[in-house]
Amino acid sequence: MSAPAQTGSRAGTLRRLRRSLVGSSAGPIFAALALVVIVSALISAGQGENFFSGSNLRDMLVRSVALGIVAAGQTLVIVGGSLDLSVAYLISVSTIVAATVMGGQAGAIPLGVGAVLAVGAGVGLINGLIITKLRVNAFIATLGTALIMRGALDANFEGASGEVPREFGFLGYGSVGPVPISVIVLLAVVAVVWFLLRSTRFGHRLYAVGGDEETARLSGVRTHRTLIGAHVLCGLGAAITGLFIASRLRAGDPLVGPNGGYDLESIAAVVVGGTALAGGSGGVIGTFGGVLILAVLDNLFNTLEVNAFLKDVLRGVIIIAAVALYALRRRGKA
Secondary structure, three states: HHHHHHHHHHHHHHHHHHHHHHHHOOOHHHOOOOHHHHHHHHHHOOOOOOOOOOOOOOOHHHHHHHHHHHHHHHHHHHHOOOOOOOHHHHHHHHHHHHHHHHHOOOHHHHHHHHHHHHHHHHHHHHHHHHHHHHHOOHHHHHHHHHHHHHHHHHHOOOOOOOOHHHHHHHHOOEEEEEHHHHHOOOOOHHHHHHHHHHHHHHHHHHHHHHHHHHHHHHOOOHHHHHHHHHHHHHHHHHHHHHHHHHHOOOOOOOOHHHOOOOHHHHHHHHHHHHOOOOOOOOOEEEEEEEOOHHHHHHHHHHHHHOOOHHHHHHHHHHHHHHHHHHHHHHHHHH
């Protein structure tokens, strides 16, 4: 076969992969969200509270920002058939770097933001290189990176460190009219990830890699470069989350990431949102719906004053049920 024919054949195969892997609907996720909202509103009304009050909706959205941003980045690597367990400690490192570099000085805000984004991209790059070039399983590679960061944090920090200037608090507490700036940032991140997945070669190639890496490679996709890019973007998502948290705490915190459970929580949000852990299907709109479902459930549990340990049990049951339903649905389609 001639070179042009081979090229055309590869292009045709890749187009078929795109059509089969990209087209996923988030409809069922938002149907589930609507059901959860209705149930929560009815229960809140029974408790004498207004679920749809402006303050309650605002609080739920702001509480969703940190998880939503890191989950958007996690969506990219999971779509590519990978995952990232280092995001929780990267968030902690980002808050420390932001507070240390800014040092309470408004003039150092740009330098601090740049340093945090560089650290996030660097950790993502390291994760991607370990996974693709050293062929280490993503679970082990990112867990190892997380443990390295944990050791560095434990050895050098015992509590809050550094100072974030008051001016940087606009990210965590500012608003444009009734809409918090942090929520606008979350929506912007979701929109960017959605565009990358649905309207760029990178996104189409990422779906192809997650669907079948060997087929994607034979179709001309540079699979390593694509997966490394996904991990770099995931690291940037964790870094932005760290900046948001630092702006609210006005200091760095070595425990805020793991205490928030952002590693497993972000994976749970992605899975609840309909993205397969095996990769190759799903999308960030579903992830956003998953984040909102978890936020509404938390609000409901708080309204009912559910014990903190029982909250984890109930959320675990809901996550398992959601994954089981998706698996049955895919099996039925197959």
